[in-house]
Amino acid sequence: MMRVGIDIGGTKTQAVALADSGEIAASVTLPTMRGEDAVLATTTSSVVALAATAGRELGEFSSIGIGIPGHVDRVGGRVRNAVNLGVRSLELGPALRERFGIPVEIDNDVTAAAAGAAHLMSLSGTVAFLNLGTGLAAGIVVDGVAWRGQAGAAGEIGHLPVDPHGLECPCGQRGCLETIASGAGLRRAWPAGGAHPGRGLVRAMESGDADARRAFEGLVSGAAGCVRILALSIDPQTIVIGGGLSRLGEPLRQALGATLREWSGTSPFIADLKLPERVQFLPENTPAAAVGAALVSRT
């Protein structure tokens, strides 16, 4: 038997079949289309395509786990207000259960990514996955089990204010970390970067674009702030950095390390936390959320 995990993102839907050994037996990527019907159709197609790719019957799949942005009713399987997917309300769990006749569990995509990163990177203990995406949030797993918190808000550190004079945040607060350390934050700080500011940011900064430089510095300082908050609240063994902006790669890695070391130099208290040693980047093209969705579907 194999478990299916599906990561429904704003641009692509990635599905994996996970063998009992925990290995990825097959994977499929489809473009995500917007709206309730399209999301359901793409998700269904991805499962069928996965069986074909793996050379298996649908009956050999034992469960489906889904990672999706937006408010998720894990028990009922309903997705609400997944804005990036054009979904206002979708009974995704029940629809897939009816179609495939196996258990379906819907989870937050960042929580799923945390579980997948811990599995794929062989990280034990408590792992926080810091998602530098359009938004900013962390997912937490403890020994492979998702830590969701009482209100499902565990790891929602993107909406912690760190500057009373900072920018207004769509959440209604001011100076939230998400206003500087996210794709949405980058677009505000560097409008010239267009809809996908991460792509040209480093080049623009290196050619002397002051807005690009400032946007990058905000991102770095916000991400470092997230690392500090995670260390002084949950205190995980490892903080994995992923999400679209993590593809900034080496420049981001170096700048983040430099900031954390600078803070350690100023504060022995921070130095004791050994933050730089606890940060790892998710390797590129790692289907963490899809794998994690397959894993959490049985916990």
Place this chain on the structure above:
Amino acid sequence: MMRVGIDIGGTKTQAVALADSGEIAASVTLPTMRGEDAVLATTTSSVVALAATAGRELGEFSSIGIGIPGHVDRVGGRVRNAVNLGVRSLELGPALRERFGIPVEIDNDVTAAAAGAAHLMSLSGTVAFLNLGTGLAAGIVVDGVAWRGQAGAAGEIGHLPVDPHGLECPCGQRGCLETIASGAGLRRAWPAGGAHPGRGLVRAMESGDADARRAFEGLVSGAAGCVRILALSIDPQTIVIGGGLSRLGEPLRQALGATLREWSGTSPFIADLKLPERVQFLPENTPAAAVGAALVSRT
């Protein structure tokens, strides 16, 4: 058999004997004296006095748990740099083990208080204990078990900066929550309040002392910030507020509730967290740290 729990605070040492039922069978309070020898002598006396008060033999005590500020080596039982106690280095665990011949476990006092508060207030799930003391920190327990984190820094939210233009913190950073929401912070903001600014603060504020008012407002906003940080990182069921400054009582409770409701009014995101409903104050004169120390000595 009974378990002993001892809370060694800056002014008093409180010891309790906990029956197997979890009830407090006896308690003793002695003044704390400064220095390695005095701390050890007072702790030893408190155990002996506890046996006498309970009408028991020392042999009926099965374990000793200690809650103490400062850096604690839980395994070795060594206390280092407990500044308020005048202790630079004390082999407290080994000394007590030798004297009484039973297991001794030393723990951070705020972690112990979290365990004790959860027990005494019958709180299940994840509980954060926010200690508004000379310093500012939270202790975390999950289903009665202490959550210490990888570096023992779980809940150390007092050293999270929330204002780039805030005051310098002794930790080497700037604008830490502890600079506004702690006894040390109050002393800076309201020097006229003397060494124990909590005692006269409300009266001074009500008679129009602007510094006292500002100090109180900083305390309230910092404490509310701690509640928000705990909710958006660990997301506990209950946040218990204790520590010396919690004795400000009703004015603090009301102002904190008002601030959290004001934030909820500005931000639907924050409103969803139902913060005011998750905050409770530790009832006055509750020996949470002593009871918690007795409890964690067996976990």
